[in-house]
Amino acid sequence: MPQDSLAPTTGYRLEEQVGFVLRRAQQRHLSIFAASIPELTPTQFAALAKLCELEQASQNALGRATAMDAATIKGVIDRLRVRGLVEVRPDAADQRRVAVAPTAEGRRLFDALAPRARRITDDTLAPLTAPERHMFLALLEKLA
Amino acid sequence: MPQDSLAPTTGYRLEEQVGFVLRRAQQRHLSIFAASIPELTPTQFAALAKLCELEQASQNALGRATAMDAATIKGVIDRLRVRGLVEVRPDAADQRRVAVAPTAEGRRLFDALAPRARRITDDTLAPLTAPERHMFLALLEKLA
DNA sequence: GCACCATCGTTTGTACACCAACAAGTTCCG
DNA sequence: CGGAACTTGTTGGTGTACAAACGATGGTGC
Numbered sequence: 001m002p003q004d005s006l007a008p009t010t011g012y013r014l015e016e017q018v019g020f021v022l023r024r025a026q027q028r029h030l031s032i033f034a035a036s037i038p039e040l041t042p043t044q045f046a047a048l049a050k051l052c053e054l055e056q057a058s059q060n061a062l063g064r065a066t067a068m069d070a071a072t073i074k075g076v077i078d079r080l081r082v083r084g085l086v087e088v089r090p091d092a093a094d095q096r097r098v099a100v101a102p103t104a105e106g107r108r109l110f111d112a113l114a115p116r117a118r119r120i121t122d123d124t125l126a127p128l129t130a131p132e133r134h135m136f137l138a139l140l141e142k143l144a
Numbered sequence: 145m146p147q148d149s150l151a152p153t154t155g156y157r158l159e160e161q162v163g164f165v166l167r168r169a170q171q172r173h174l175s176i177f178a179a180s181i182p183e184l185t186p187t188q189f190a191a192l193a194k195l196c197e198l199e200q201a202s203q204n205a206l207g208r209a210t211a212m213d214a215a216t217i218k219g220v221i222d223r224l225r226v227r228g229l230v231e232v233r234p235d236a237a238d239q240r241r242v243a244v245a246p247t248a249e250g251r252r253l254f255d256a257l258a259p260r261a262r263r264i265t266d267d268t269l270a271p272l273t274a275p276e277r278h279m280f281l282a283l284l285e286k287l288a
Numbered sequence: 289g290c291a292c293c294a295t296c297g298t299t300t301g302t303a304c305a306c307c308a309a310c311a312a313g314t315t316c317c318g
Numbered sequence: 319c320g321g322a323a324c325t326t327g328t329t330g331g332t333g334t335a336c337a338a339a340c341g342a343t344g345g346t347g348c
Binding site: 012014016017018019021022023024025026027029030033042046049050053066067110114117118120121124125127128132135136137139140141143 | 172194254258261262265279287
Binding site: 171174175178202203204214215218238239240241242 | 325326327328329330335336
């Protein structure tokens, strides 16, 4: 190995791959979230937030609105339900569906947490200047 | 509700939060990865790639190099070991450590997959122009 | 009507991801 | 030397995330 740079034949650099950096950025964000809002996971908060906005939704519809798999949203709703934050009842019009809605306590918690949640976006973007943040969000949106 | 825009008192918009967009971007990336490299998960590939670069590492050291928890890297190594892609032996100098190294087959697979892996970064960034990609990667790096 | 197909929710299985607690080994320091 | 502090790997538990298969229901077209 005469050279400084190893990387045998391929020259593949893990650190330069989007996926790897994306994953580390998310790790940092999740850690910020957990520190700011220990009451709920980011996923649970997203589901509760969307539900408070929609007032009411079927389980799968809520999953689509929050970019969650049917199997994933089920677990999330279950945990929110056990904690008394959302309520579930059969849909009269369509017997396949269950209608999910936030409870009064769920709304209260969301209202209390929303300011903190908005702050988390700022904290996550803290390493960037204001114009950089807008640029970053615009580009990220294109990738999502 | 006289207005079009609901969002009761808070005006919280899930779609504008970094965490949510970040998560969707990652989802898209993971789906591209799985389509391009069905043989391994992104995490497994990252571990194998780093191991091929380092030639050899302790389990925890490899975890740090790939931004994985000790508990996480254990499972990843286990699965790679079962598939004959990496090898594990006790470290003579430090009896706590296990030395992990890629097998010949692990190296072969990595060499075969590396070009595809590099392409995944391009595919993920496809919605962006060349200058946008550099800008995005630079900003993302700051957040990671 | 009725077969066909889509949708809804559920279950099972695999794979991260992280926390907390633990035992065994190593290092540091007085 | 000898004990405190740290590191290494392991385990158990919780929580996403997705694929695949399933039963039940709903809609569609003939």
